[in-house]
Amino acid sequence: MKLIFSSVVNGCRHGKLIEVGRKGSKSLDIPGCLLYTRTGTAPHLTHDTLSLIEGVPEPVHLTLSTLAEHHEVLEEYKEGIGKFIGMPDSLIYCAQNDPASPCPSGYNTNKTVSVWGGGGRIELTLTKFMAIQQAFKPDWYHCMADGEPLPPGSSRKRINKSVDRTLGFLDECLKVHQNSEVLKDAEIIGVIEGGDILEERLRSARETMKRPVGGFLLDGLQGESMTDDLKLDLISSVTGELPVDKPRLIHGIGKPDEVLECVSRGVDLFEGFFPYQVTEQGKALSFNFKYKVDPEAEEKSLAVPLHQVQDQQLSSTCTSVTHEQCEKNHIFAMLHRNGSGDNDISSKTSDCDGKVKAFSIDLKNEQFRDDFSPLVEGCPCYCCKNHTRAYLYHLLLTNELLAGVLLMIHNLHHYFAFFQSIRNALKDGHLKDLKELIAKQKV
Amino acid sequence: MAAPLSLRIGAECPVTRARLCRLRLPHQALHTPVFMPVGTQGTLKGIAVPQLEALGCHICLGNTYHLGMRPGPDLIAKANGLHGFMNWRRALLTDSGGFQMVSLVELAEVTEEGVRFCSPYDGEEILLSPEKSIEIQNALGSDIMMQLDDVVSSTVTGPRVEEAMYRSIRWLDRCIAANKNPEKQNLFAIIQGGLDAELRTKCLKEMIKRDIPGFAIGGLSGGEEKDHFWRMVMLSTEYLPRDKPRYLMGVGYATDLVVCVALGCDMFDCVFPTRTARFGSALVPWGSLQLKHRQYAKDFKPIDEECTCPTCKRYTRAYLHALFKSDTAALHHITIHNIAYQLNLMSSIRESIQQRRFPEFIQQFMKRMYGSADKYPRWAVDALSAVNVKLE
Numbered sequence: 001m002k003l004i005f006s007s008v009v010n011g012c013r014h015g016k017l018i019e020v021g022r023k024g025s026k027s028l029d030i031p032g033c034l035l036y037t038r039t040g041t042a043p044h045l046t047h048d049t050l051s052l053i054e055g056v057p058e059p060v061h062l063t064l065s066t067l068a069e070h071h072e073v074l075e076e077y078k079e080g081i082g083k084f085i086g087m088p089d090s091l092i093y094c095a096q097n098d099p100a101s102p103c104p105s106g107y108n109t110n111k112t113v114s115v116w117g118g119g120g121r122i123e124l125t126l127t128k129f130m131a132i133q134q135a136f137k138p139d140w141y142h143c144m145a146d147g148e149p150l151p152p153g154s155s156r157k158r159i160n161k162s163v164d165r166t167l168g169f170l171d172e173c174l175k176v177h178q179n180s181e182v183l184k185d186a187e188i189i190g191v192i193e194g195g196d197i198l199e200e201r202l203r204s205a206r207e208t209m210k211r212p213v214g215g216f217l218l219d220g221l222q223g224e225s226m227t228d229d230l231k232l233d234l235i236s237s238v239t240g241e242l243p244v245d246k247p248r249l250i251h252g253i254g255k256p257d258e259v260l261e262c263v264s265r266g267v268d269l270f271e272g273f274f275p276y277q278v279t280e281q282g283k284a285l286s287f288n289f290k291y292k293v294d295p296e297a298e299e300k301s302l303a304v305p306l307h308q309v310q311d312q313q314l315s316s317t318c319t320s321v322t323h324e325q326c327e328k329n330h331i332f333a334m335l336h337r338n339g340s341g342d343n344d345i346s347s348k349t350s351d352c353d354g355k356v357k358a359f360s361i362d363l364k365n366e367q368f369r370d371d372f373s374p375l376v377e378g379c380p381c382y383c384c385k386n387h388t389r390a391y392l393y394h395l396l397l398t399n400e401l402l403a404g405v406l407l408m409i410h411n412l413h414h415y416f417a418f419f420q421s422i423r424n425a426l427k428d429g430h431l432k433d434l435k436e437l438i439a440k441q442k443v
Numbered sequence: 444m445a446a447p448l449s450l451r452i453g454a455e456c457p458v459t460r461a462r463l464c465r466l467r468l469p470h471q472a473l474h475t476p477v478f479m480p481v482g483t484q485g486t487l488k489g490i491a492v493p494q495l496e497a498l499g500c501h502i503c504l505g506n507t508y509h510l511g512m513r514p515g516p517d518l519i520a521k522a523n524g525l526h527g528f529m530n531w532r533r534a535l536l537t538d539s540g541g542f543q544m545v546s547l548v549e550l551a552e553v554t555e556e557g558v559r560f561c562s563p564y565d566g567e568e569i570l571l572s573p574e575k576s577i578e579i580q581n582a583l584g585s586d587i588m589m590q591l592d593d594v595v596s597s598t599v600t601g602p603r604v605e606e607a608m609y610r611s612i613r614w615l616d617r618c619i620a621a622n623k624n625p626e627k628q629n630l631f632a633i634i635q636g637g638l639d640a641e642l643r644t645k646c647l648k649e650m651i652k653r654d655i656p657g658f659a660i661g662g663l664s665g666g667e668e669k670d671h672f673w674r675m676v677m678l679s680t681e682y683l684p685r686d687k688p689r690y691l692m693g694v695g696y697a698t699d700l701v702v703c704v705a706l707g708c709d710m711f712d713c714v715f716p717t718r719t720a721r722f723g724s725a726l727v728p729w730g731s732l733q734l735k736h737r738q739y740a741k742d743f744k745p746i747d748e749e750c751t752c753p754t755c756k757r758y759t760r761a762y763l764h765a766l767f768k769s770d771t772a773a774l775h776h777i778t779i780h781n782i783a784y785q786l787n788l789m790s791s792i793r794e795s796i797q798q799r800r801f802p803e804f805i806q807q808f809m810k811r812m813y814g815s816a817d818k819y820p821r822w823a824v825d826a827l828s829a830v831n832v833k834l835e
Contacts, residue, residue, distance in 0.1 A: 039769040040762075046775050048494055048753050070765050076741050077761070086757040118768050370518055386492065386530050390522060394485065394514045401489035401771055 001187065001214065003030075003245050007426060011239070011266045014426035017247055021091045021139045022185035026058060030247065031263045031426075033419050034061035034093060036100075036272040039070075039118075040085030042412070043276050044404040047086055052382040053409055055416040059091035059140060061271060064132065065098035068124065069117045071132050080137035094138035096145060099222070099252055099273040105148040110165060113144055126169060130176040137182055142217045144169040145191035147251075149223035159195035162220065163204040166193045170211055187214030189249065192238055196226040201234050205241040215247040218267065222252030232261055239266030256287055256359055256418060256438045263422060264431070270419075275411035278360050282396045284375040284407055285414040287359040287441050289421040291433040359441060363407075368393040381413035447586070448629045448656040450475075450688050456801045459830040460680055460707030463796040466688055468586040469627055470526065471534035473501035474793055475688060475709035478700065478785045479536060480717055484509050485519075485529045488717060489775045490782070492530055498752070498779065499786050502534035502586070504712050507579050508543035508571075512564060516582035524584025536712070537585040538692075539576045539618075539633075541594045553593060555610065573617035581624050589659060590618040592633040597667035604637040608646050611635045615650060631690060633661035634679055638671040647682040657688040660708070664693035669822035673702065677829060680707030697726070697788055701808050702826050704792055705801070716785050720777040723767050725760075726784040728811045732760065734777065739764040752783035802832050809834055 001024075005015035013030060020026040035042060035057055042050050050056060062081060067074075077084055082092045096115060097103050107114040112123050124132075129144045146165040150158060170190055177183050190213035194201030208216065218238055221231055239248055247268045253259060254274030262270070278285055361368075363375070374384035375392065383392075383406045395403035425434040447469050454463040464475045480487055480495075483506040487495055495503070505525050510516075514528075522528035525535055541558065551560040557572030573591040580588040591614050593607035615632050622630050632650045636643030650658065660679045663672050676691060683689050688709045694700065695713020703711070716726060723735035725746045732739065732746060745755035746763070754763075754776040766773035795804035805827065813819050816834060824834055 039766050041766060041770050041772045044489075044771050044775075046494075046753065046772055046779065047757055048497070049491055049775075052491070052493065066769060073741050073761055073765065077743055084759070084762055086762065369514065370521060372522060382491075382493075388522070390514070390518065391485075391528060391530075394528075398484045398509075398513055400484055400486050401774065402486040402491065404771060405489060405491060405775070 001247075003247060008244070009426070009429070009431075010264070011236075012264055012426055012431060013244075013266060013268060014423060020059075022137075024185070026091050026139075028058055028091070029423055030268040031259075031270070031419065031422050032057050032268070033259075033270045033272040033415065034059055036061050036276055037066075037085070038063075038098065038100075038276075039066045040081065040087070042408070043279070044401075044408045049405055049409060053413050053416070054380070055413070055420060057272070057416060057419070059093040060085075060087055062092060062094045062136075062138070063098040063115075064094070064096050064122075064124070064129075065101060065103075065115045065117055067094075067117075067136070068115055068122045068132060069119055071128070071135060074132075074135040077135075081135075082137070092136070092138040092140070094133065094136055094141040095217075095251070095271075096142065097147070097251070099254070099271050100276055103148060105150060108146045108148050108165070110161075110168075113146055113148075113169075126172045126176075129169075130173060130180075133177075133186075134180055134182045138186060140187045140189055140214065142189035142191050142219075142249075143173040143213075145193065145217075145219055147191065147193055147219035150195050150220070150225055152225040154195060154225065156197060156200075159193075159197050159200050162193040162195060163200050163207075166191050166204065166219075167207050170208065170213070174211060189213060189215045189217050191217045191219045193220045194234075194238075195220060196230060196234070198234060198237055201238050202241060205238045209241070209243060213246070215249060216242055218248065218250045221250065228258075232265060235262060235267065236265045242266075256289070257435075257442050259418075260422070260431070260435050260438055263426075264435075272412070272415065275408070275415045278411050279404060279407040281360075281362070282364045282403065282407070283360040283362050284392070285359060285411045286361045286376050287414075287418075288437060289418045289434065291421065291425055291430050291437050363389060363392045364396045366393075375410050376414070379410065379414065381410050383407070383410040383413075446656065447625075447627055448688075450657075450686060452686070454797050454799070456705075456796050457799065458802045459705040459805075459827075459832060461704045461792075461796050461801050462707070462709070463793050464688070464709060466709070468502070468534045468629070470532065470586050471501050473534065476700075476704045476789055476792055476796075477502060477710055478695065478789045479504055479710065479712040480782050480785070481506070481712055481714045482529070482531075483714075484513070485525060487782075488721065488778065489771060490778055494753075494779060495531075495782070496533070498782050499790070500533070500782065502536060503531070505529075505535055505537045505583060505585060506540070506543065507537050507576060507583065508540035508547070510537075510583060511540060511571075511579045512562065516579045519584075520582040524582070526584060534587070535583075535585040536587040537580050537583050537589065539580070539589045539591040540571055541576070541589075541591050542693075555613075557591070573614040574621040577618050577621040577623075577630075581622065581628065584624075585628060587629045587631055587657065588622070589631050590615045590633055592635055592661055595635070595637065595662065597637060597662055597665040597672075599637065604639060605642055608635045608637070608642050612646065612649050615653060615655075619653060619655065629656040631655065631657040631659050633659045633692070634683075635662045636675075637662055638667055638675055640674070640678055643675055643678055644682065647679060651682065651684060655687075657690060658683050659690040659692050661692050663691070664699075664713075669820065670825070673706065673822055673826035673829075676703055676706050676708065677826070683707075695785070697728075697785075698809075698812060698820065698823055700785075700788065701792065701805060702823050705805065705827055705830050705832060716781040717778050720781040721774045723763075723773075723777065725763075725777050726781045728808075729814075730812065734760060734763050735767055736764075746777075746780050747784075750780065750783065750787070752780050754780040754783075805832055806835060 001020040018027040146162045190208035194204045249269040368389040371389040481504045576591040593610040595607040636646040690710035691708040739760040742760040
């Protein structure tokens with residue numbers, strides 16, 4: 001694939017990736033986000049309800065957390081994961097860990113990594129990892145990586161190991177990749193680790209760059225172990241090292257303000273799990289991304305509703321949790337997914353202490369009981385054009401499955417439109433305005 | 444002004460009592476026999492309106508008890524009725540709330556006034572009277588409303604059955620009087636009488652004297668012996684006027700639908716197909732597939748190779764099996780398929796009546812479903828025989 005730039009200003013990259021995919025026929029805009037899936041499905045959505053959303057991006061983001069347990073099935077199926085999940089024509093990116101589920105640390109070894117699926121921990125050797133990739137046949141995948149979240153104050157030795165292991169995994173993956181008929185048109189993404197140590201981050205970047213990878217993933221930045229400032233500095237430093245002509249992905253970053261900070265620091269592609277987390281809280285994304293130069297129009301567009309819930313910061317997705325806590329969360333989540341349709345969306349947590357910051361409205365709030373306006377005024381999505389806040393309030397109160405469907409439709413639409421506004425802002429030279437607009441809505 | 448309901452008979456089966464009709468309602472015209480999916484709380488669990496429309500659903504149910512509790516009739520009236528609230532443009536039928544009273548609520552007390560019970564949400568005492576039920580249904584604005592009937596389980600015998608039957612007649616009259624919207628909403632009566640032919644006949648003769656646009660056959664589909672069940676259905680269609688729709692409440696298993704169409708029923712509702720979907724059970728012409736079971740883990744066929752629903756066109760049994768434990772979308776896929784199955788079944792039934800080959804259709808259906816004649820359920824054989832279909 002090739003990267004074509006429309007502009008690069010102060011390290012902010014705007015352009016297109018072309019000749020993407022195993023058939024070389026796809027293209028995608030950057031900066032952009034991926035279509036987040038669980039077990040190959042956009043949460044709550046079927047093909048038809050997903051089609052109601054405008055601007056659904058490619059690639060489709062799969063995770064081994066949610067799919068590795070079906071490896072044998074895919075080996076027998078033989079036709080690849082895309083067709084299996086009902087998306088035969090989509091660009092498929094296969095990643096390792098699910099950003100919306102906790103991933104306990106302490107299980108990776110020199111030869112294996114662990115992912116956490118519905119049935120518990122799955123240990124992957126390099127052989128198994130590559131066997132899965134060959135059965136899945138993705139367009140992109142990142143090499144096996146030791147990116148488990150490291151607790152604050154992790155030893156240099158441990159961080160050093162994460163870099164070494166990941167490089168070792170990359171080399172072994174490449175060996176198999178280059179000899180594989182099935183993967184010959186797929187791109188392998190190199191993974192940059194290094195914890196919170198600049199030196200290690202740079203080492204990881206420089207070494208990874210030497211290998212024939214199609215792009216780079218900034219990993220291991222999920223978690224609580226570093227301050228925002230440190231995180232952003234590390235990101236800058238890493239992207240500063242990387243070649244300009246290959247895409248940079250990042251895992252674990254989803255909030256609008258954080259996305260913009262990363263775009264400013266040379267990141268191209270983001271996971272799209274944030275709208276899902278918002279949905280699971282019974283909330284609708286409502287933040288305004290329509291940056292305007294005209295001050296009058298700006299006044300109007302900044303009218304943040306007084307009732308907007310001031311929630312706590314959503315902590316990052318992959319935190320250091322204990323094994324027991326993780327199992328409990330899995331069981332908790334599964335108990336709420338019983339077959340009788342009583343899917344209690346409002347109390348489900350897919351991460352350990354998730355509360356969404358004020359970029360959204362909480363539709364379980366009683367004030368919406370008789371509010372017959374759309375979720376977000378002026379939003380052209382299917383949900384806002386056809387349903388009301390009062391209806392969503394009712395669906396959430398009565399634990400109806402449709403709440404998740406409608407919220408997911410709105411939240412994805414809103415998020416994808418946000419990314420379009422980022423691209424527009426870059427085109428128009430107004431990224432600063434967009435950043436200010438978003439920052440104002442943060443608290 | 445046009446009546447809010449008209450029924451035109453398009454074709455009648457020369458062998459059985461089946462008929463193909465065109466039913467015109469305020470929001471929608473549709474063909475019967477028809478199966479109506481149940482959208483209890485103002486939503487068909489997990490399915491969006493465009494999906495339901497695309498499946499060819501023209502009428503579905505809303506539930507007066509549930510919606511009367513939450514969000515309540517005042518709010519729904521503000522939302523332009525249930526149609527406005529859930530954004531459904533086609534036809535809606537609401538039941539009276541009577542059945543839930545008795546089946547869901549502990550210590551519900553039935554008197555001549557109505558059904559008295561404690562709200563499960565705030566413990567307040569509520570009286571659901573015929574007037575109250577109609578008031579709520581008027582606010583809901585459904586095309587068809589059901590009278591409040593004195594519901595008694597079909598396994599109950601003795602004087603209670605008779606009491607309930609007579610009371611239901613009195614409540615029908617009160618419902619008729621209470622209807623503030625007779626030009627826009629159709630009130631259906633519900634024939635009671637349990638499994639007692641005499642009582643049922645009395646009820647029929649009385650209720651058909653009233654000037655109402657349609658009749659439901661109630662008090663069945665509650666776990667009674669199938670052998671009694673079909674006889675009561677047949678008795679009812681014997682007496683019910685030919686030119687008004689006959690709605691058999693709570694019936695939705697495929698075999699029951701086919702047989703009861705043959706016995707002369709036009710409209711059916713049942714939670715079974717949608718509820719069973721959420722437990723991973725997919726309906727097929729030869730029974731059902733329990734997709735949660737491990738045997739489907741590597742089964743790469745669609746649920747039904749001949750089904751053209753969105754689920755079968757794109758997803759395999761193996762994928763649905765894998766997805767089931769992981770995401771609600773699995774429930775939606777199977778729900779879509781099961782609704783498609785039911786609607787396609789009715790469509791095939793209508794087509795066969797139109798083409799004067801309904802008896803042949805019945806033969807093929809039974810063969811496909813049960814495999815061989817020795818497996819045919821006794822009651823179905825008897826019921827079909829009573830309308831001149833001898834199963835081979």
